[in-house]
Amino acid sequence: MAALTRNQVIAAAAGTLEVLEALGRAEGPMTLARLVQATGRPKGTVHRMVSTLVNTGFATYSRASGTYALTLKAWWIGSSALRDFDLVHLARPTLDRLRSESGETVHLAVLEPSAEIVYVAKVVSPKSIAAQTRLGKLSPSWCTATGRSLLAHHAVATERVLSEPLEQRTPRTVTDVHELRRLLARVRHEGYAVTRGENHPEMGGIAAPIRDHTGEVVASVGVAMPIYRMTAEVVRTTIPHVQQAADTISRDLGYRLPAASGARAALQT
Known part of the structure; x- marks a missing residue:
């Protein structure tokens, strides 16, 4: 598979942060369908991005409800900024x-x-x-x-x-x-x-x-x-x-x- 260009890497990172923001705006856990609706991105793209957040510890996935939610890792980073x-x-x-x-x-x-x-x-x-x-x-x-x-x-x-x-x-x-x-x-x-x-x-x-x-x-x-x-x-x-x-x-x-x-x-x- 060809290596990603710098612009592709930036676009992927920006998209992942957009999914992170969508989870942060929500009143509670979100399904993949809701994330797709909130971001306006293709389902496969959003799934890859939210999976990245899960794999890096910023989000969790519940098989029982089929929903994603932020973890305290996101809160910890935000509270660090607020502290300063x-x-x-x-x-x-x-x-x-x-x-x-x-x-x-x-x-x-x-x-x-x-x-x-x-x-x-x-x-x-x-x-x-x-x-x-x-x-x-x-x-x-x-x-x-x-x-x-x-x-x-x-x-x-x-x-x-x-x-x-x-x-x-x-x-x-x-x-x-x-x-x-x-x-x-x-x-x-x-x-x-x-x-x-x-x-x-x-x-x-x-x-x-x-x-x-x-x-x-x-x-x-x-x-x-x-x-x-x-x-x-x-x-x-x-x-x-x-x-x-x-x-x-x-x-x-x-x-x-x-x-x-x-x-x-x-x-x-």
Whole structure:
């Protein structure tokens, strides 16, 4: 058999990583048919790639159910990257404080090259009914508060998201491109995002962008809660706490905040 060319090797590696990502996105084990559907690749190709993951210890195969699932080896590599992510350590005290102030689950999110977001840290609400999320899992950016806080400041990612059909994830999901552009412009102007039941029918969120020392938006911090607790008064009183948390983390990253005004000023006095 002829030796593979360099481009073929790169393509095979990229495809195997794509299968790895598909397993990571899934809510549970996946059949070969589901992997084929998720990747859009031929069945034989996907089988070779997922078999590589099994043989290298990144995935397991259950004969009983005919499904594949990730192993802790994948988690170990991901957790190693997260351990070295300084933003998480730096933000932790502020996330804890925001959870105490709001009583709700707090998230720290970053934007991935795919224009999706990934939650890199969270502090869970002590309440019995709270937002359920998974660290490291990719989530949509266009219908979540943390995601819109990031998209509003990243034009390339916005165009990538809006150039493709948008999934109607719930009856409240905004899928109209013009309306989303208007909402993102509002986020840029007001400095925060609010969503209600767009990604999950029973959950909503309030989030604000975090900037680094150059002024670039590098993350977002948000509060997630059931929409039945998301009254107008709760939103009004939570927004300044979320903004102050974003300001504090930004300042810790070296960003020089402009003169306090509006909700920030009211909260700090």
